[in-house]
Every structure is written in structure tokens, then in C-alpha cells.
Amino acid sequence: MQKPGKTPPGLALALLFFLSLALSACDTIFPPESGEDLNFTLKQGELTRRYAVHLPLDYRPDQAYPVVIYLHGGGGSLNSATNDHWPSASDAYGFILLVPAGTGQLPNRLLTWNAGEWAGGSCCDYAFANQVDDVEFIRMMLDDVQQRHLLDTKRIYVTGMSNGAMLAYRLACEMSEQIAAVAAVAAPAVPDGCTPTRPIAVLHIHGTADPCTPYYGGFSGACARNTIGFDSMPAQEVVDFWVESNACASVPETSYQNGRAACDTYRACAGGVEVSFCTLEGGGHTWPGGAQYLPADKIGPVSRDLSNTQIWEFFNRFSLP
Numbered sequence: 001m002q003k004p005g006k007t008p009p010g011l012a013l014a015l016l017f018f019l020s021l022a023l024s025a026c027d028t029i030f031p032p033e034s035g036e037d038l039n040f041t042l043k044q045g046e047l048t049r050r051y052a053v054h055l056p057l058d059y060r061p062d063q064a065y066p067v068v069i070y071l072h073g074g075g076g077s078l079n080s081a082t083n084d085h086w087p088s089a090s091d092a093y094g095f096i097l098l099v100p101a102g103t104g105q106l107p108n109r110l111l112t113w114n115a116g117e118w119a120g121g122s123c124c125d126y127a128f129a130n131q132v133d134d135v136e137f138i139r140m141m142l143d144d145v146q147q148r149h150l151l152d153t154k155r156i157y158v159t160g161m162s163n164g165a166m167l168a169y170r171l172a173c174e175m176s177e178q179i180a181a182v183a184a185v186a187a188p189a190v191p192d193g194c195t196p197t198r199p200i201a202v203l204h205i206h207g208t209a210d211p212c213t214p215y216y217g218g219f220s221g222a223c224a225r226n227t228i229g230f231d232s233m234p235a236q237e238v239v240d241f242w243v244e245s246n247a248c249a250s251v252p253e254t255s256y257q258n259g260r261a262a263c264d265t266y267r268a269c270a271g272g273v274e275v276s277f278c279t280l281e282g283g284g285h286t287w288p289g290g291a292q293y294l295p296a297d298k299i300g301p302v303s304r305d306l307s308n309t310q311i312w313e314f315f316n317r318f319s320l321p
Contacts, residue, residue: 114130186206
């Protein structure tokens with residue numbers, strides 16, 4: 001049941017429609033970019049869940065590989081991973097890419113994740129309204145993949161966009177025993193009740209011209225000329241949560257600067273982890289280095305000053321003890 005004072009998640013539907021126009025223009029599931037792509041289904045109660053696996057070009061069945069789980073944004077699909085160039089990153093850096101699909105009223109588009117709720121609202125739409133257990137699904141997917149492929153289980157990483165970014169944070173909260181690091185792009189909030197069982201490395205990326213999950217927080221009234229229906233936390237407040245959770249030093253150091261992208265990193269954290277905050281000056285509700293899936297006047301522009309390379313470099317520094 002929706003808590004008093006919160007905007008019903010169904011108000012997000014109009015936004016999700018606009019955001020999905022480009023992302024779901026075709027029904028092809030995870031079209032090949034290079035390497036090998038495999039598609040699977042799982043039964044989760046009455047739901048049929050789908051996910052894709054991209055094996056890197058150098059894949060050998062007798063070798064254990066690190067894993068990156070990519071979580072599409074609200075209204076996205078399995079195809080979003082290719083728009084954001086993750087299969088080519090898998091080939092370049094030698095990790096197995098897992099791309100799960102959210103749920104929705106349609107099988108291949110307008111998909112969302114149940115990323116939880118916070119003081120400003122809940123996220124998102126179909127998945128939250130139906131209380132789909134996406135944390136359980138991710139656990140099931142990892143178990144299923146391990147029946148077929150050798151995984152370096154100390155090096156499992158999660159990244160996501162918007163609704164997917166908040167689910168990445170929910171996984172960090174509830175699966176920190178399995179996940180070494182997360183990278184969240186345009187996450188609106190940290191879900192309530194977040195209590196990781198161990199320190200976890202976090203990279204938060206946010207554009208200052210994001211109209212959907214505003215950098216400085218507040219209601220998302222200008223996103224794709226529609227409303228999402230919740231109040232985002234300020235990006236710095238999200239980062240501060242992880243700095244405190246990981247008992248990091250309170251003063252960050254500049255760790256990356258390129259064009260209009262700058263990253264500050266909080267070090268001296270418990271467990272040897274780090275928290276990094278990358279600000280994309282003028283960047284919109286878009287994946288850094290990814291596709292301009294809707295016009296910039298609706299969602300803001302894509303930043304080309306940061307890319308999956310920097311995300312992978314962050315991931316590659318951390319593993320479970």
C-alpha cells in the first residue's frame with residue numbers, strides 16, 4: 001500500500017512511455033554487438049523472467065570471469081545494454097555481462113524494477129505496484145548462470161541507470177555479501193532500510209542538467225515534459241549516505257577530470273572500499289558515452305567526457321575479501 005503523502009507510482013507511466021520510445025523501437029532481444037550472446041528465461045513464481053548473457057571475445061569455458069550486471073532504466077529493455085555500449089566493454093575488458101529484464105504489462109518494453117521506496121516516493125511503476133521481488137530474481141539469475149559458466153564470485157559488479165541505478169543501490173543494501181561494487185547513473189535515491197552487511201564500493205554518476213532525477217533533488221516536473229511522480233534526493237545526499245555507511249574520510253580528493261566531467265573520491269573507508277562521486281556538468285538523464293535516446297530538450301544531453309572505461313576501472317579495483 002502506498003504510504004500517505006507519497007505520489008502513486010502509476011503517475012510514472014507517461015514518462016516511461018516517452019523514455020521507452022527509442023529504447024524499445026524494436027523487439028529484438030539484446031542484438032549482438034560482438035562476442036557471443038545467449039538468452040534465457042526463469043520461472044519466478046507465476047512470472048517468466050528473462051535475461052541475456054554476453055560472453056567476451058576471449059571467452060574460455062575453463063576460466064573464471066568477473067561479472068558486470070547491467071540494469072536498464074525505467075521504460076527500457078534488454079536492448080538498452082547495447083545502446084549504452086556494454087557488450088563492447090565486455091569484449092574490451094574481458095568480463096561476462098549479464099543483462100536482466102524488468103517487468104511490465106508488455107513483455108519486451110516499458111519494463112521497470114521494484115527499487116523500493118524512500119521519503120520522497122517509490123520506484124517504479126508496474127514492478128513496485130505489484131511488489132515484484134527483483135532482488136530474488138537477481139539472486140536466481142546468478143545461480144542459474146553459475147550452472148553454465150565459471151564466475152569469479154569475488155568480482156561481481158552491478159551498474160544501472162535511473163530506476164536501474166536505484167535497484168543497483170537496493171542490491172548493494174541487500175546483497176553486499178555477493179557484490180563487490182556498484183556504479184549508479186542518475187539514481188534518484190537510496191531505498192529505506194538500507195543496511196549492508198559489509199562495506200561496499202560505490203560510484204555515483206549524475207548530470208547537472210538531468211530533468212528526470214534532478215542533481216540538486218526535488219520534484220521531477222520537467223522530465224520529457226512529464227512528471228515522474230516523486231522527489232529525488234540531492235545527489236550529494238545520496239553520496240553522503242554511502243560515505244557514512246562505509247565510514248569513509250569526510251573530505252574527498254579529486255580523482256578524475258576530463259572536460260566537463262569531474263570525480264571526487266572518498267577514501268580511508270572501512271574494508272578498503274571507496275566512494276566516488278562523478279559530476280557531469282551539463283549532462284542529462286543519459287548514460288555517459290551512450291545513446292541520445294530522446295532529444296536533449298526532453299532529457300538533457302549525453303556527456304562524452306566519461307564512459308564505461310572509467311566505470312570498469314573503478315570496478316576492477318575491488319573484490320570481495
